[in-house]
Amino acid sequence: MVNFLKYLIILLLFATLTAPGFAQRDKVQAEAELQSIMKKLDAIGLSVAVVKDSKLIYAQSFGLKDVESNMALTVDHIFRxxxxxxxxxxxxxxxxxxxxxLSLNDDFSDLIGFKVRNPKYPERIITLKMLMSHTSSINDSEGYFNLDAINPEKNANWEKCYNSYEPGKGYQYCNLNYNLVGAVIEKRSGERFDNYVKHHILNPLQLYGGYCVDALDASRFATLYEFDTIYKTFSPAPAAYAARTNEIKNYVNGYSTPIFSPTGGMKISASDLAKYMTMHMNQGKYKGKRIISKKSARLMQTKVSDKENYGLAIHTTDKLIPGKTMKGHTGSAYGLYSAMFFQPEEKFGIVVITNGSSPKYTEGFNDVLLLSINSLYNTFLK
Incomplete structure (x- = not known):
């Protein structure tokens, strides 16, 4: 009887040691759920990363990097x-x-070198902070791919770039705001925009990515696919990674900046984006390297008003994960949908990127992003 009990104990111990652990079973469950979400919403590829206690605990990619070549998407691939x-x-x-x-309260006209004034409020200064918080009253109606759109010396219709409300007293999300901000970075740093970000953010954090297509390995670009809502088909969007070699040859520092799209042109992997996100979650510091001060990090994360919930390129939302107030940002262009959100007190965060999916939304979030984030949260973080 004693020998039988010993044998039984050995068998139970062996089974415990060799059976998949809870972590492994959670991983299998999460990946099955993510693939189900992809199938339901016609996602071509999906790349995710999860941070817990300020550490990257999970990173994985699913689906295709490129449909035409049937190449699988991996964690090393990068996205715009x-x-x-x-x-x-x-x-x-x-x-x-x-x-x-510079100062956030500087008159933007002085920073950029031409008049930036709402014609309906010519005496009202438009500050740098207003542009960064989308409260400048500037809009994208004249386009945002070059600064001529809002420059009175270059565009006879420059007045159309402004809304009817007073600067600082309304909100409209505007891409031109951040292409203008990028030009100021060049003017005050003396470095070309893409190089500044590389030297002062990416390199210190040891991240691979950047704004300049020619400086990156094109074989790592995940092809982006735009969805045709009429024919229900996907088409590749080569413009997402269009090289601007000729334009760069005639580059004017502090004016040609939209070539690199400070408003939307970063190329990076989900896992490296998660490391960058962790820096913001930890109030400007990652693995002993301080990128910005605690004061600066808090300011970026502080919403300008309760109506918009937008700070300085950081959005606050309680619509993403039930019961959690998250901070971060989304992205959508050329068929891509991306999300980077973190919970600063609980020290967790999630990055999700798809290179193409059905454009369905719930609570203002693309469904692939929303469902994937909640699946990852429930599996790895809850």
Whole structure:
């Protein structure tokens, strides 16, 4: 009887040691759920990363990097992440503020070198902070791919770039705001925009990515696919990674900046974006390297008003994960959808990127992002 009990104990111990642990079973469950979400919403590829206690605990990719070649998507592939890029521009500005090279309250006209004034309120100064918080009263109606759109010396219709409300007393999300901000980064730092971000954010954090297509390995670009809502088909969007080699040859520092799209042109992987996100979650510091001060990080994360919930390229929302107030940003362009959100007190965060999916939304979030984030939260973090 004693020998039988010993044998039984050995068998139970062996089973415990060799059976998949809870972590492994959670991982299998999460991946099955994510693939189900992809199938339901026609996602081509999906790349995710999860941070817990300020550490990257999970990173994985699913689906295809490129449909035409049937190449699988991997964690090393990089995406043009669209509007999450704005936070890199804002982080750069905060570095320059700390270096006393500018102030958030500076008159933007003085910073950019031409008149930036709402014609309905010509005496009202439009500050740098107003542009960064989308309260400048500037809009994208004249386009945002070059600064001529809002320059009175270049565009006879420059007045159309302004809304009817007084600067600082209304909100409209505007891409031109951040292309203008990128030009100021060049003017006050003396470095070309893409190089500044590389030297002062990416390199210190040991991240692979950037705004300049020619400086990156094109074989790592995940092809982006735009969805045709009429024919229900996907088409590749090569413009997402269009090289601007000829334009760069004639580059004018502090004016040609939209070539690199400070408002949306960062290319980076989900796992490296998660490391950058962790820096913001930890109030400007990652693995002993301080990128911005605690004061700057808090300011970026502080919403300008309860109506918009937008700070300086960081959005606050309680609509993403039930019961949690999250901070971060989304992106959408060329068929891509991206999300980077963290919970600063509980020290967790999630990055989700898809290179193409059905454009369905709930509570203002693309469904692939929303469902994937909640699946990852429930599996790894709850």
């Amino acid at each position: 992440i669209a509007s999450i890029s704005k936070s890199f521009s804002a982080t750069s500005i905060m570095q320059l503020v700390e270096a006393q090279k």
